[in-house]
Amino acid sequence: MAKQKLVMIGNGMAGVRTIEDLIKENPDAYEITIFGKEPHPNYNRIQLSNVLQGDMSIEDIILNQLDWYETNKIQLFTGETVVDIDLDNKEVISDQGQRVAYDKLIFATGSSPFFIPVEGIDKQGIIGFRDVSDCEVMIKGAEEYQDAVVIGGGLLGLEAAKGLKNLGMNVSVVHLMPHLMERQLDAAAGAMLKQELEKQGINFLMEKQTVEVLGDERATGLRFKDGSEVKANLVVMAVGIVPNKELAQQAGIVTNRGIIVNDFMETNIEDHYAIGECAEHRGIAYGLVAPLYEQAKVLAKRLANVPTEPYEGSVTGTQLKVAGVDLYSAGEIEGDDQTKAIRVHNEFEGVYKKVLIRDNHVVGTVLYGETTESTRLFRMLSNKEDVRDMTSLSILQAAGEAEEDDVAAMADEVVVCGCNGVTKKTVVDAIHAHNLTSVNEVGGCTNAGRSCGRCKPLIGQILEHTLGDSFDGAAAKDAICSCTTLDRDEVVAEIKEKGLTSVKEVMHVLGWKNEEGCSKCNPALNYYLGMIYADYKDERDARLVNEKMHANIQKDGTYSVVPRMYGGVTTAEDLKKLAEVATKYEVPLVKLTGGQRIGLFGIKKQDLPSVWAELGMQSGYAYGKTLRTVKTCVGARFCRYGTQDSMGLGMELEKKFERIDTPHKFKMGVSACPRNCAESGIKDIGVVGIDGGWEIYVGGNGGTDLRAGDLLYTVKTKEEVMDIASAYLQYYRETGHYLERTSKWVERMGLDHIKSVIEDEKVRRELISRIDQTLERYNEPWQEAIESDEIQGKYYRPVVTN
Amino acid sequence: MTTQTRVKVAKYSDLPVRNGVAITVGSEKIALYKVTSGEVYAIADKSPHPKGGVLSEGLVSGHYVFCPVYDWKISLADGQVQAPDQGQVKTYEVEIERDEVFLRL
């Protein structure tokens, strides 16, 4: 018998999850066709906020790559919209004129942003926040324009606002109500949230009703009911969503707010189903994935003809995915005269917790500033547990206290991943059955952690608890790129064991999927090989542009030149040379960098060798995964507080370690007293002079994820500083993952562990000897280029014009 | 109808393997690549990413180049940007006769 044809309209989160579940139930039940309006495979819409905020790329959020569709023999049409349905002949019709016949049809069309019907709403520059293309418009808009306004202070609006702020815009949020996220938070938590976001630079216009969008073709501002106005060249509408029901409605299926379905996701017409945000179940159209995934399970079983419990609706919990904000809410928010509230408001630490109880049952919770109990409270709420015998004290439990025991004591049926409804037992069973060792693998088997990601730390704890001693956080498996399934440690071990010596050989022998690798593994392998073999011959073409060119590429294809200025100390002679070169080559920008030296920006590629030659200086490696700068303060030679020669030590450190390859860039600072004018507290290695000695701080970072350094040792002499720096740096080189800054590495390895390695006299000596040996292999790269016609011909040749 | 011209742009033996070469022909900026298997490709030297970026300095792997500025993966053969990113770069027909490399444009 020929297979039945299943067609699905919409290639989004709920729809594709249904298909995944269906395939698990019965891979051969249907011939499946999916239409998706967007030009992408199925991606994690929830993480768009992270894409906008700059923490993830689109590639990072793809849930099902194209080969998943192929492997499962699913016919996918992306960038193609279904515009009509012929119910009589059971065919869907696309905007490209394609007609596809079906036996069963699923509507999984999601919803659309609601645009408030005011004058001027159709002007350019007004968008919703729903898909990849909205993100792209915002990213592009941020380049051209200054002022953004988000209408709506709910979940989506605030995430959009934070993203736009990160993109460098002035952002105001317009909100109709007196406090933010009023559907999820009470006034107290809403006020705390507002205060935090104001601190992060977002402006709020509360209790404002928009009545008009100003501007000619493009929006220039908004006018409010009270007559006031605000400037805006980019307006994001985030006041709510409307289910995409039109297609079903046109075809004669019963709709209300959404497409009406019963407890099995069936519409009023046989063989026609609806799932996700477009569906309305018992009067509710859900807008979060957790309930949608429960619906998906039911529908998948129904389609596979497997008996299933009905879907009877869900209780939902919400969190906000904005850095610096920990917030969770579920169930009722305000309570009534039947409810009793347990409230903790710790203004000092910015923590607010409220639990609403009615008839001995938790009916709602709002947590702000500290949300570790969210899972437990949500369970009590959704399981309607009787809380009579519980003490209310535990809600005051300190953060992190007895977390380990929490996992041990956690009952099997506790839901670990709210989005995907995965219980502790499911996670533990999967770990045992498939020998899982990483959070990502658990996600692959159970779906836990694959949506909002909030549960990942908990899954990590369960892994740790389940595997006991055999769990090694460092060994958690993460392939180095999509060309291989091997992780960093496996690759390094294979290189050593098989004696592999070149990037090409590694890819060949270890069975790389792409013969010449990709932009992730080429530089990584080149690094690992150079770390393993002290006399490694670098493969220049495996490096990405900046390191290959020994100059940093600029947006227009020109380069920057930043010469060494050891310890930030220069001379009149050198300044003259810089000035002469800048004049002669008409350098567009001469700038003091944040690293205490001078950068020449906007130099043409073919001029690089002669600029270097005329400067007669060394490369400052402002482009490399290596030692960047050693910032120093004036110190004891001049400063009245100085206790040590900070400039001297800084220059010595810079001269010793310059050029050494490291997993990521590496920065140092030396200050001569605790006033710390060289900012040693936020350096990969920061040294602070004190009376009679030096303090050595490690793991500091002043970049994306600010981290204060940890005190590693206090020592007496400069020689000891040099030794510890050598051993520390080499240990980082030998154990760091490519592109892992020391701030992350220190946290992964643990400071005590690192200390125990360095304190072992024999190990320390060996580390020092290996780094010294490695340092011998380097030549000055600018000099090398000046002297070699071959290098100039290959890398710096002028553009040939025909 | 457009007429095509044939322009000599390089010596085959001069082209480095896996390392793009930037040329301009008239007003067009073009990146030439000789890949490991020996074929030569020519594509416009500008990434279709909204913020642009040159392609000639990108890392070459097989028949693909990775944009040096935004890391998009682009096919040298048809100029197609690989998923999940999107776009297409203009490609030029390459002809090799003895040691001469010609472009049609």
Ligand code: SRM
């Ligand atoms: C030139 C300079 C800015 C300036 O005008 O002062 C600069 C410029 C760039 N920085 Fe920086 N950073 C500069 C000091 C810093 C500092 C301050 C410092 O070193 O004291 C920081 C924070 C400190 C830190 O790293 O802990 C800094 C944190 C970053 C980061 C975030 C790193 C992180 O781990 O969080 C990046 C992105 C990256 O490396 O992935 C980055 C990346 C970049 C790149 C290379 C971006 C790129 O890939 O093109 C910029 C190159 C510009 C160009 O066109 O050449 N830059 N960058 C500074 C050069 C210092 C030098 O003399 O070498």
Ligand SMILES: Cc1cc2nc3c(=O)[nH]c(=O)nc-3n(C[C@H](O)[C@H](O)[C@H](O)COP(=O)(O)OP(=O)(O)OC[C@H]3O[C@@H](n4cnc5c(N)ncnc54)[C@H](O)[C@@H]3O)c2cc1C
């Ligand atoms: C920025 C953002 C942040 C979010 N954060 C969270 C969060 O933290 N937690 C949470 O639980 N939820 C969150 N959500 C909500 C969550 O993403 C949605 O609930 C979920 O994606 C809905 O799934 P769906 O399949 O119903 O719809 P969608 O994922 O929207 O998929 C529907 C798809 O169908 C396509 N389509 C529509 N009509 C047609 C047609 N006629 N032909 C072809 N294709 C069509 C659409 O283009 C779309 O790709 C967030 C949403 C956004 C936008």
Ligand code: SF4
């Ligand atoms: S760190 Fe101390 S010694 Fe150095 S310049 Fe500042 S005040 Fe002076």
Ligand code: FES
């Ligand atoms: S709770 Fe959202 S992914 Fe697990």
